[in-house]
Amino acid sequence: IALDHYDNYIRNKEEIKLKKYFYVLRSLSSAKYVLENNTNPPIEFDKLRNIGIPSEYNHIVDELLDMKINNSEKKIIPRNKELDAYIENEFNKLDKIVHEFVKEEDKNLSSSFNH
Numbered sequence: 001i002a003l004d005h006y007d008n009y010i011r012n013k014e015e016i017k018l019k020k021y022f023y024v025l026r027s028l029s030s031a032k033y034v035l036e037n038n039t040n041p042p043i044e045f046d047k048l049r050n051i052g053i054p055s056e057y058n059h060i061v062d063e064l065l066d067m068k069i070n071n072s073e074k075k076i077i078p079r080n081k082e083l084d085a086y087i088e089n090e091f092n093k094l095d096k097i098v099h100e101f102v103k104e105e106d107k108n109l110s111s112s113f114n115h
Contacts, residue, residue: 002027019073
């Protein structure tokens with residue numbers, strides 16, 4: 001979900017709907033939480049953000065939350081290059097984890113057929 005929203009609504013756009021960042025951040029943080037804790041992530045965004053988003057991005061997320069509270073979620077905002085770099089870096093990390101998992105599963109499947 002996170003990558004789909006990022007690709008379709010954020011990447012290569014100059015301005016985006018505010019709520020699209022929240023869709024991406026929630027999904028990305030949830031995926032990280034599940035991988036690290038092997039359990040369902042918290043539902044509340046504040047709990048999830050404190051676990052899944054590094055504190056150096058708090059000022060950006062706080063600003064986005066403030067905009068969300070004081071405006072419509074459909075508010076159009078300029079992209080945040082710092083937040084975009086974090087998101088893309090996290091996608092790259094998760095992509096590597098998934099590829100390693102698939103390789104390991106393929107190896108396990110292959111060895112089970114050979115026995």
